[in-house]
Amino acid sequence: xxxxxxxxxxxxxxxxxxxxxxxxxxxxxxxxxxxxxxxxxxxxxxxxxxxxxxxxxxxxxxxxxxxxxxxxxxxxxxxxxxxxxxxxxxxxxxxxxxxxxxxxxxxxxxxxxxxx
Amino acid sequence: xxxxxxxxxxxxxxxxxxxxxxxxxxxxxxxxxxxxxxxxxxxxxxxxxxxxxxxxxxxxxxxxxxxxxxxxxxxxxxxxxxxxxxxxxxxxxxxxxxxxxxxxxxxxxxxxx
Numbered sequence: 001x002x003x004x005x006x007x008x009x010x011x012x013x014x015x016x017x018x019x020x021x022x023x024x025x026x027x028x029x030x031x032x033x034x035x036x037x038x039x040x041x042x043x044x045x046x047x048x049x050x051x052x053x054x055x056x057x058x059x060x061x062x063x064x065x066x067x068x069x070x071x072x073x074x075x076x077x078x079x080x081x082x083x084x085x086x087x088x089x090x091x092x093x094x095x096x097x098x099x100x101x102x103x104x105x106x107x108x109x110x111x112x113x114x115x116x
Numbered sequence: 117x118x119x120x121x122x123x124x125x126x127x128x129x130x131x132x133x134x135x136x137x138x139x140x141x142x143x144x145x146x147x148x149x150x151x152x153x154x155x156x157x158x159x160x161x162x163x164x165x166x167x168x169x170x171x172x173x174x175x176x177x178x179x180x181x182x183x184x185x186x187x188x189x190x191x192x193x194x195x196x197x198x199x200x201x202x203x204x205x206x207x208x209x210x211x212x213x214x215x216x217x218x219x220x221x222x223x224x225x226x227x228x229x
Contacts, residue, residue, distance in 0.1 A: 006158075034218075043220050090158060103164045103174055104161070105175075107158050108156060108157055
């Protein structure tokens, strides 16, 4: 079974601070990794995803994440946050057995608040 | 525009009643999913379907049922057996039986009164 752990449930930063949200997963095989964002009152949106290749992936709105296989980690980063980044962030994993789409497993989320 | 439509947006139910949440997609996606979102719990998979007339239980299927009679539709029934049904329910779909692009609906907030 696959599982995802997000280190921080609540993070408060000031504008222009750097951001790193931790995500670790548990799965023994090939994985696909995702970060989703949910702005207040809006749909879940995909920030970025990793399937294979370059372990440093860039997403929308200046976010990036690095897949470190040896650490089973996929941390999300942004060099300088803005007030509009206030949202809930979810890390998700899909253990790819090749047999089909078994559904994403999500972490419990990190509530990020950016203070002006 | 292609997308996923969930209805209704808000739903109130009396204890002991079954209720069905609608999910329709026009993306021609093979796979569809139901998730439940609770504060501090993230999203948990209830049921998923990779193909018409077939579906699988997710992590928290007890008290729920689904059907997949058409590719476009994947309704979720919250039965009276679900002990804590008040939650936000999200439907999603993806292509080619793979996780290459999940699209989420806008959700249904169910409240049991």
